């Protein structure tokens with residue numbers, strides 16, 4: 001690709017941070033921050049489709065999130081169920097394909113069943129792939145991939161890569177983190193090797209399609225290195 005051609009973004013990932021801080025700033029309960037955060041998810045999934053992204057990966061629940069208060073974990077599980085029962089209908093009809101990365105078998109059977117149904121329902125879709133990271137940690141993902149690769153023969157970066165949860169997604173082009181934290185927090189560590197990293201002070205509930213376009217614009221202006229330097 002010559003330098004005068006706009007860089008094509010195929011796969012964007014987002015660490016959706018700042019939901020609790022958004023609520024705290026407004027003296028609202030954390031659950032309200034989560035609810036407004038779901039509205040931002042809706043905006044960004046619709047935006048990803050309009051922009052023709054092949055894949056959008058969202059960090060929804062990390063392996064560390066289990067340490068949150070029980071009430072908050074329960075609130076997040078309810079939020080997820082509501083999202084699948086209501087929003088996924090629209091996304092399924094619009095051609096969005098749902099994938100889950102991480103070990104979601106750790107969730108309650110009714111949640112696992114709901115997720116499996118949503119994956120099956122959208123499996124044939126050919127639009128944007130929405131990959132949601134649930135009970136996900138990159139070091140856990142890499143360890144699982146390495147274990148599978150080792151059982152099949154000598155380990156190389158290639159034999160590990162094909163065993164990652166994201167093996168069927170395009171290479172990661174752009175990783176966005178909201179709320180001003182400049183850390184990867186055990187998210188897509190392998191996949192981020194050559195991705196552009198974009199950090200914004202915007203809190204996730206305030207994130208809009210314009211913010212996504214701003215991040216994509218920054219990507220377009222950067223010249224990719226792919227390990228060149």
Ligand SMILES: CCc1cc(N2CCCCCC2)n2ncc(-c3ccc(F)cc3)c2n1
Pocket residue numbers: 016019033034035036037038041058060061076077079080083084098115118132134
């Ligand atoms: C595990 C709880 C949780 C939290 C969460 N947050 C995190 C908290 C507040 C901000 C919104 C984003 N999101 N966002 C999408 C999903 C989702 C899950 C499964 C699915 F099939 C489709 C979407 C989600 N799930």
